[in-house]
Amino acid sequence: xxxxxxxxxxxxxxxxxxxxxxxxxxxxxxxxxxxxxxxxxxxxxxxxxxxxxxxxxxxxxxxxxxxxxxxxxxxxxxxxxxxxxxxxxxxxxxxxxxxxxxxxxxxxxxxxxxxxxxxxxxxxxxxxxxxxxxxxxxxxxxxxxxxxxxxxxxxxxxxxxxxxxxxxxxxxxxxxxxxxxxxxxxxxxxxxxxxxxxxxxxxxxxxxxxxxxxxxxxxxxxxxxxxxxxxxxxxxxxxxxxxxxxxxxxxxxxxxxxxxxxxxxxxxxxxxxxxxxxxxxxxxxxxxxxxxxxxxxxxxxxxxxxxxxxxxxxxxxxxxxxxxxxxxxxxxxxxxxxxxxxxxxxxxxxxxxxxxxxxxxxxxxxxxxxxxxxxxxxxxxxxxxxxxxxxxxxxxxxxxxxxxxxxxxxxxxxxxxxxxxxxxxxxxxxxxxxxxxxxxxxxxxxxxxxxxxxxxxxxxxxxxxxxxxxxxxxxxxxxxxxxxxxxxxxxxxxxxxxxxxxxxxxxxxxxxxxxxxxxxxxxxxxxxxxxxxxxxxxxxxxxxxxxxxxxxxxxxxxxxxxxxxxxxxxxxxx
Numbered sequence: 285x286x287x288x289x290x291x292x293x294x295x296x297x298x299x300x301x302x303x304x305x306x307x308x309x310x311x312x313x314x315x316x317x318x319x320x321x322x323x324x325x326x327x328x329x330x331x332x333x334x335x336x337x338x339x340x341x342x343x344x345x346x347x348x349x350x351x352x353x354x355x356x357x358x359x360x361x362x363x364x365x366x367x368x369x370x371x372x373x374x375x376x377x378x379x380x381x382x383x384x385x386x387x388x389x390x391x392x393x394x395x396x397x398x399x400x401x402x403x404x405x406x407x408x409x410x411x412x413x414x415x416x417x418x419x420x421x422x423x424x425x426x427x428x429x430x431x432x433x434x435x436x437x438x439x440x441x442x443x444x445x446x447x448x449x450x451x452x453x454x455x456x457x458x459x460x461x462x463x464x465x466x467x468x469x470x471x472x473x474x475x476x477x478x479x480x481x482x483x484x485x486x487x488x489x490x491x492x493x494x495x496x497x498x499x500x501x502x503x504x505x506x507x508x509x510x511x512x513x514x515x516x517x518x519x520x521x522x523x524x525x526x527x528x529x530x531x532x533x534x535x536x537x538x539x540x541x542x543x544x545x546x547x548x549x550x551x552x553x554x555x556x557x558x559x560x561x562x563x564x565x566x567x568x569x570x571x572x573x574x575x576x577x578x579x580x581x582x583x584x585x586x587x588x589x590x591x592x593x594x595x596x597x598x599x600x601x602x603x604x605x606x607x608x609x610x611x612x613x614x615x616x617x618x619x620x621x622x623x624x625x626x627x628x629x630x631x632x633x634x635x636x637x638x639x640x641x642x643x644x645x646x647x648x649x650x651x652x653x654x655x656x657x658x659x660x661x662x663x664x665x666x667x668x669x670x671x672x673x674x675x676x677x678x679x680x681x682x683x684x685x686x687x688x689x690x691x692x693x694x695x696x697x698x699x700x701x702x703x704x705x706x707x708x709x710x711x712x713x714x715x716x717x718x719x720x721x722x723x724x725x726x727x728x729x730x731x732x733x734x735x736x737x738x739x740x741x742x743x744x745x746x747x748x749x750x751x752x753x754x755x756x757x758x759x760x761x762x763x764x765x766x767x768x769x770x771x772x773x774x775x776x777x778x779x780x781x782x783x784x785x786x787x788x789x790x791x792x793x794x795x796x797x798x799x800x801x802x803x804x805x806x807x808x809x810x811x812x813x814x815x816x817x818x819x820x821x822x823x824x825x826x827x828x829x830x831x832x833x834x835x836x837x838x839x840x841x842x843x844x845x846x847x848x849x850x851x852x853x854x855x856x857x858x
Contacts, residue, residue: 372560400549
């Protein structure tokens with residue numbers, strides 16, 4: 285087993301089973317056995333060799349070639365048995381619906397899941413409440429109720445709660461929503477503004493657009509889209525929120541439009557979902573699919589096929605906290621297979637992250653994963669039947685899962701796997717991740733190359749500790765600097781281009797944070813939003829270093845990277 289000390293620390297703290305006294309009573313190997321054995325039980329339901337698939341699943345996860353989302357590792361084979369990470373809950377315009385959703389949020393967080401909501405159906409602040417003769421307090425005030433409830437609930441005793449709050453750009457309270465995190469409020473929320481085609485058409489035309497009261501359907505005012513976008517960029521520059529969702533783009537690829545319109549995502553934005561819909565995610569370690577000749581396409585193909593089967597078995601074996609969620613899970617059987625360790629793969633292939641070759645390789649790798657994942661889902665449909673809502677979906681051929689691909693941030697499971705997170709560039713070659721009391725992360729590939737090339741020293745590694753770039757370090761050769769470009773060495777536009785390269789072949793969405801240095805401007809953030817719109821991604825987040833009081837990466841609060849993009853291991857939303 286290839287676990288390093290960071291991976292073992294994370295597993296001991298959050299994943300391995302504990303007794304009533306809080307003592308760890310499971311080894312990492314036993315955890316992988318527990319997960320593999322539990323999911324292989326699904327194979328028996330379909331007349332397959334349970335023992336054989338248990339061994340295959342065990343080899344898949346214990347090798348760290350692939351890891352599922354955290355709730356699967358935590359809960360498979362336990363009394364909880366809730367295996368999905370991503371949920372969206374509806375919030376309708378009534379106190380009963382609002383507080384039902386608060387209750388349901390608590391149940392999901394307790395089981396280890398994260399929740400997303402659209403608050404766009406709530407009447408705006410100051411609107412009439414006929415039953416009482418009073419006035420409405422608006423979406424932001426009710427978000428604070430969700431936030432307070434989340435603060436009191438640790439997810440399964442292992443992860444703090446995390447939420448995504450979405451408000452449509454045509455809601456009358458959109459400016460209040462954009463500014464809602466200015467005073468360090470809503471600490472258990474990421475927030476995103478859901479933009480529409482009408483908004484962008486008005487922006488392009490230099491015209492105002494309508495603000496619509498969701499209770500009455502009537503226009504309550506008009507707003508300048510350029511002004512709203514500027515407010516968005518200013519708030520994101522200042523606080524790291526909001527992000528931007530492109531709702532029309534998301535719904536153009538909604539696989540089951542007859543079931544409704546998608547209005548929200550999970551906490552990190554990579555999983556657009558219908559109300560009450562869950563999704564089980566998993567990621568292939570791309571740093572494990574290279575060899576001396578380049579990409580090992582055969583190994584990647586085999587890993588994709590087995591991983592899709594693994595994820596479908598996770599849907600089969602999962603127990604969901606609500607009947608409505610159970611219905612959606614069984615009806616659509618959404619899974620999201622993606623990759624982590626993309627930057628590691630590029631280093632192995634000697635391809636700089638900031639290069640056209642990296643973009644082309646990203647397209648090729650994700651295109652391959654996407655095609656093979658769909659092919660496996662179709663084979664599973666022949667074996668087990670298509671997802672029940674297939675008729676009426678956008679898919680021409682029967683398949684087992686409404687969706688099969690997602691790029692998740694993998695903030696926690698990448699620590700277990702010892703690889704770079706998601707498709708992000710590395711943060712540094714020697715830095716502290718501020719979870720579990722602080723974890724020192726050293727890039728093994730950098731150390732190996734430094735030793736091979738003869739420029740390694742303990743003094744060098746000490747000087748690199750906490751640095752967000754290696755580009756100005758004289759003793760590092762130029763070609764090595766190119767391979768280890770960090771998040772802040774990459775121009776913002778290239779961040780978005782990498783996201784777009786993967787999104788082209790991803791059925792769900794792509795979690796990608798455009799990290800900006802502390803001296804970045806509001807215009808830089810604006811450029812990110814506009815570039816993301818032009819390149820056709822489904823959502824985007826810009827994070828300027830120092831814009832959050834607490835940050836997951838870096839030893840100092842002003843040292844880089846994004847709470848949003850990590851697997852909310854310790855800090856809310858992080």
